[in-house]
Amino acid sequence: MAVPHIQLSVAVILLLVLLSGCNARxxxxxxxxxxxxxxxxxxxxxxxxxxxxxxxxxxxxxxxxxxxxxxxxxxxxxxxxxxxxxxxxxxxxxxxxxxxxxxxxxxxxxxxxxxxxxxxxxxxxxxxxxxxxxxxxxxxxxxxxxxxxxxxxxxxxxxxxxxxxxxxxxxxxxxxxxxxxxxxxxxxxxxxxxxxxxxxxxxxxxxxxxxxxxxxxxxxxxxxxxxxxxxxxxxxxxxxxxxxxxxxxxxxxxxxxxxxNPGSFLSAAEIPLSRLYICMAGVFFAAAMVWVYTLMKHRYSVFKIHWLMAALAFTKSTSLVFHSINYHFINIEGHPIEGWAVMYYITHLLKGALLFITLALIGTGWAFVKYILSDKEKKIFMIVIPLQVLANVAYIIIESTEEGYSEYYLWKEILFLVDLICCGAILFPVVWSIRHLQEASSTDGKAAMNLEKLKLFRHYYVMIVCYIYFTRIIAILLKITMPFQWQWCYEFLVEVSTLIFFVLTGYKFRPASNNPYLQLPLDEEDVEMDEVVTESGALEGISKVKKTSNGRERQKEPTL
CATH class of the missing domain: 2.60.120 (Jelly Rolls)
Structure with missing residues (x-):
């Protein structure tokens, strides 16, 4: 998609304008x-x-x-x-x-x-x-x-x-x-x-x-x-x-x-962050390598979305590396080195874009069971992706602006609001997929398989809700109740919950023949595909031929 390139262009322009006045501590x-x-x-x-x-x-x-x-x-x-x-x-x-x-x-x-x-x-x-x-x-x-x-x-x-x-x-x-x-x-x-x-x-x-x-x-x-x-x-x-x-x-x-502080320009809660980020970067990189090994092992069951999930894991690891380097220089210099700060913000932009795009595509079932997005699903992407650009712009401005400026609080409110809207918007494709599977399980002959898929999508919905609720609400409540020198645990909890969410998502939608989400129907074509074929008047009367289990060809009656 061209959206990450748009975000990259916006980031470069903003960084050149804003980072020159950023003095950190x-x-x-x-x-x-x-x-x-x-x-x-x-x-x-x-x-x-x-x-x-x-x-x-x-x-x-x-x-x-x-x-x-x-x-x-x-x-x-x-x-x-x-x-x-x-x-x-x-x-x-x-x-x-x-x-x-x-x-x-x-x-x-x-x-x-x-x-x-x-x-x-x-x-x-x-x-x-x-x-x-x-x-x-x-x-x-x-x-x-x-x-x-x-x-x-x-x-x-x-x-x-x-x-x-x-x-x-x-x-x-x-x-x-x-x-x-x-x-x-x-x-x-x-x-x-x-x-x-x-x-x-x-x-x-x-x-x-x-x-x-x-x-x-x-x-x-x-x-x-x-x-x-x-x-x-x-x-x-x-x-x-x-x-x-x-x-x-x-x-x-x-x-x-x-x-x-003695020996550090960082606040008491930020001193451990450089080591925390570099350690979590290594963990995410190891998880990404395990995921790539799984894809290579089951290459015949791999779809494009699987490689997009791998790109997300590697981008997350790279973003944490640059985040750690950024905090390291703030720790010893009192301000970030602009080159490293630019690299961190670029990888942060790409990570945010890939995260919401991947979650939305998995929720719609794209690449797994269909290669066409409906009009409703396309509208979700038209809403979420521009909002992600706005959220990343707000994040860069907040990080590059002194707290005393009035614009700081305006962009902080924009970031909080836009982030919640994006988190809520990516739930809609999952809900639509659950509703579709509920209807399909009672109308066609593949009730057992659709029920398995329905169960998987329900788990995925609960995972997303728990991830959003924990990282946006619970972790913040824990932060304000912790002693000031332990508030870095907020970032630790967010990174660990993100890692758990990535691992569970990869496990649920792994490329394997026994994954109910990836199993193909054995008896007849998917109901959705029949609807797509018969929607066009030019294709009416076209019949499809499919081999049965004994090797003979069976002609399916045309749908009028």
Whole structure:
């Protein structure tokens, strides 16, 4: 079919346009004329000694508004239990920075543009270290008290923080954390502003410096995760003026975010994925080789659909290989290598197309018992294949777009909806085949064989429903209830269920003489073929000759 070629062309165009701006775990976000009062920047699972570095630059605000009243800033919330984030859908309708008391682990960075400062508030139990430039006009005695409190809380002598860079040792005997993608430059290091380390808790509310140049605000901070505070974090930007005043004023900002765990740029739940994908690629490849061996062994019972099933298995294996390579480079570089990412997306496109085409063709009985698709079946392909193209386009855009952009959520909803429509559409050919076999088993002389085929199609229908239900619903529910570091099990369950589904489908429709789906009638021609022959008026009166079991020829009466 020409559909995979169409998908390949669309993929190449999109990848060239989108991947150039994809930065994966090193995020670069630029928003202009933005009016949203809350922007979800990213979710990331941190282990102990992981760090979050945020650099806000070119923040433009309407100077006619008093932003010390209409709060603007960041919120960093940690998951309550396991992987469920702190703010539910109802809570996001409110403006979180306006909350003054909260027992949940939450850190607020509230920007006061009038006094050029950033107020930091830590709520709940905190064990994190904040490294940032403190407000210059803050009394020195207060700084010393803050540093002494940080040292005393860990039971170790104090360390000087006045000229502390990102790669210096932090208080409390924590492990050294090198800065991400930064090279040492003595000249630039000498120009760096003095930074202070704060141990965040309820009694310490640091005040950070806010710079203003040419009407644009900027500041940065670095948060090191403590041993007791590892978990799944959600970083958001809030512009509460548009929520509280009810009038949407535009604003603009440029944001650089670096998230890193010890030795890895991947989130805690993503670190095992590279090894998982390469192992599953080997399993799918082994299954594909076994399938090819079966086809060669029973070559006289092989149909075209069997080779299409083999192509699907090999494409799935190749897609997992490139997926593993893609995660490997994100793990060590913080961003994908564009060439490997392009190869992964191309194989992902082909795998998605082959999967739905193969499932639909098996459901219609194509190549096994007939070589002609009915008009209803052709319409299914005309619907499913374009929707698959749209789903793959949405997937590429989601993977190549920062979460903070408004388009991200639009394409995410499109992907979810289109995927469900495709999964539902491929069930129709199976239902039609079951209905046809039910009618045929009561009208012709091959009731026993049709009942065997009917049983097989019913099993296939149940298999598809279970596969869709598990991978789209059950696995997602398991993901949100697992601890944050075990959420990679979601991908493991999806891949294992896909492997089981492929193996069961191959076993049910294997090329073998004892497969009821592939057995040919022994007495008379299929009822469907008789209907096809007699539908045309030009073929009326044509009789067919067939040899009987004793070798004599028997003439079948023409159907009028």
């Amino acid at each position: 090193i995020h670069k976000l630029r928003l202009e004329n933005e009016t949203r009062f809350a922007i979800d920047l990213n979710n990331f699972g941190f282990f102990a000694n992981g760090f979050l570095k945020v650099s806000l630059s070119s923040l433009w605000l309407n100077d006619t508004v008093n932003y010390s009243i209409y709060l603007v800033g960041f919120s960093l919330s940690r998951s309550r239990v396991n992987g469920v984030l702190s703010y539910t859908a109802e809570e996001t309708e409110a403006c979180p920075p306006t909350k003054t008391t909260n027992d949940e682990p939450l850190i607020l960075f509230l920007i006061d543009s009038k006094h050029l400062l950033v107020n930091v508030s830590a709520m709940g139990v905190q064990d994190n270290f904040l490294i940032a430039k403190a407000k210059s006009d803050e009394p020195k005695e207060k700084k010393k008290v803050t540093k002494r409190a940080a040292d005393d809380s860990n039971g170790e002598p104090g360390k000087s923080d006045t000229n502390q860079d990102d790669d210096k040792e932090i208080p409390g005997g924590q492990e050294k954390v090198p800065p991400a993608n930064e090279k040492s430059n003595p000249v630039e290091d000498a120009k760096k502003p003095e930074e202070t380390t704060f141990l965040l808790n309820n009694s310490v509310n640091p005040i950070l410096a806010l710079d203003k140049r040419n009407g644009l605000y900027n500041f940065s901070f670095r948060l090191v995760i403590g041993p007791k505070d590892q978990g799944l974090y959600s970083l958001k930007f809030h512009y509460c003026r548009n929520k509280m005043a009810g009038v949407k004023l535009p604003y603009a900002l440029t944001l650089d975010v670096v998230e890193k």
